[in-house]
């Protein structure tokens with residue numbers, strides 16, 4: 525296994541892990557969003573789904589540990605790579621211009637991965653505090669999942685922060701999705717354009733999807 | 745008589761690797777628009793020598809876009825404002841009368857400044873020594889056409905081999921990553937039959953050396969591709985990643 529650890533600790537290897545964990549987290553987002561859409565179906569459907577999910581204790585535990593590991597790897601590598609990258613240029617330019625003539629929609633966004641990543645992380649922590657650990661000063665007592673969700677989402681602070689989180693996620697994925705394919709060596713010219721567009725659409729769908737719950741809660 | 749330019753130059757001056765560097769401002773007048781950028785620097789140096797000052801050190805050799813030594817950052821762009829052009833191929837007609845031109849060396853920890861605009865790019869040589877070659881027996885040259893190469897592969901290998909190793913990719917990258925250079929060198933050999941036997945070992949060794957030299961990693965920003973005077977495509981980086989992936993999983997450990 526030594527060879528694997530060694531190969532994955534190089535700059536190229538770290539980007540593999542970054543890409544794979546990122547894409548797996550994208551998978552999680554899809555599942556999570558699909559579950560949330562039951563809010564739009566009916567309170568009963570959402571409650572039933574939530575209860576069923578929470579009754580699968582072992583499964584949930586495995587999933588949570590897995591997700592936690594994915595996040596940890598993704599975040600740790602973000603810091604590790606950023607540090608390496610900063611060290612690679614010790615003196616900065618007095619003047620810097622791009623030569624990219626028509627910056628493609630996803631290109632400049634690579635500069636925003638750390639910043640948007642931080643916002644998403646903040647969003648995630650708040651979200652876990654709200655829903656999982658019930659740590660905020662809401663009246664959680666005896667509420668069904670649907671009512672709990674509406675109560676939390678209607679809070680103005682939640683609204684602002686969740687919206688910011690969704691937008692940050694949107695931006696993050698706009699670069700991250702197609703970039704992951706490049707890092708894995710899969711962006712062959714044959715599929716490059718397609719993957720880039722899928723990335724843009726996917727990021728938009730995820731961002732708008734999660735953002736929509738806040739807007740929906742407003743009119744509840 | 746052709747048009748001429750009056751210019752303000754802000755040039756990075758640094759006496760030696762350890763010395764503190766700073767920008768110095770120089771005025772130049774009567775620069776012909778037909779001059780190349782390096783000829784303009786020659787004129788500046790003549791003035792400086794006549795005044796008894798130290799001329800600006802800059803690298804150059806072929807002055808026709810082949811050797812890759814002449815790279816400097818001009819107004820924030822490696823090799824200046826043109827695309828697919830080296831500094832030596834840049835002409836003064838690209839500038840306007842009264843312009844201020846900022847000239848800096850490549851900025852990367854792996855490319856320490858030797859003097860003024862000259863940087864030490866031997867990190868690239870060490871990456872090449874790590875695996876950027878094919879091992880062949882010496883002796884008579886092999887028969888022409890003994891090894892057939894499909895036309896498509898020839899094209900791809902030649903496109904990658906167009907890299908002149910100037911370092912503009914590193915200079916342009918926000919992470920000072922050498923991925924475009926290394927990927928071109930890995931690709932040009934991996935595509936050809938002569939390079940295939942060593943391809944797994946080559947990519948692992950070259951990437952390891954690249955990391956040892958403290959180049960940054962690739963964040964897929966693609967500034968390198970835009971700055972490259974030889975138009976090396978980032979598709980080579982995808983190929984490098986692929987080669988690395990394959991080498992990692994299905995090759996004998998080196």
Ligand code: FES
Nearest residue numbers: 807811812814832
């Ligand atoms: S001097 Fe040789 S490429 Fe410019």
